[in-house]
Amino acid sequence: MSVSQEFGRTIQLFLVDGSPNGLMVVSLHGWTGSLLVSRQSRFDRLLQRPEMEKTGVYILYGQDPDNPLKMRAYIGEADSLKDRLPSSARDRGFWETAVAITTSDDALTKGHVQYLEARLIEMAASAARATLENSKYPSPDKRRLPEADKANMEAFLANLKTVLPVVGIDFLKQATAQEVPQKAEPDGSGNSILPQASFEIRHRSGVQARAIEEEGEFIVLKGSQALRNTGYVQLSYKELKDDLILQGILKEIAEDRFEFATSFAFKSPSAAAAVVLDRNTNGRTTWKVEGRKLTYHDWQSLDHASSSKEAAE
Incomplete structure (x- = not known):
């Protein structure tokens, strides 16, 4: 029997224009909160909506022009x-x-x-996933709300953290982990919690890299190394690697290699492996479970099979 059970939630996306790139109204079942999402091209239509007459908060979100690896956000009320x-x-x-x-x-x-x-600004600053355009960081403690109202607003924020990533706004998620637990730890009931799976690449050049998977992102950990100047011309992720170098995430430590100065979250194992090996490669087979010959693909298949068995029990 599974120790804990996760429950699904229903999010309704209403495409006002009938287009996935048009104006969108987003709601969560059982929650009175409502999000209106608009691209620049539909901004005039957004302003015509009756919901815009109401009191609320808003987010402006886009690519950071000063850092291609980050997004930029402005939060207002x-x-x-x-x-x-x-x-x-x-x-x-x-x-x-x-x-x-x-x-x-x-x-x-x-x-x-x-x-x-104030809380959204505080959460976004703590997560450090986006550059904040706000010049002032108001303190939530100075927003004098009754205790019950604060509790209600914290519940409101919890729902926002669920809904915003669905529409591509993920700047509230905490920054990537810096290290992986190495030992099982007790969960308080006498059982042991297995350590988070970690993956590695060990290249014949001596270059080594470690990674974990967390909330849909494949995170190469600080201290990992990456090859440089291998001569492969068909590197699909060359622009990404150049940006990592430009932003100081990859630091040159030798003529043939870089080191990750901080952990970095990639969109896929293949993107991570391509940057590490300086060539295109299938990350699902290149990354191995640390200390084993099991590939990421095989590990994922076993993990899903185990989850299905637990759900059945």
């Missing part, structure tokens, strides 16, 4: 989203997506949205 959002958008040219956040029952007050703004 307004008594009327329709009155405040246009000027914020006009003053910030980086944004590609605008998100307006309010409720279907007009439950948010000025105090609520000020608290949400």
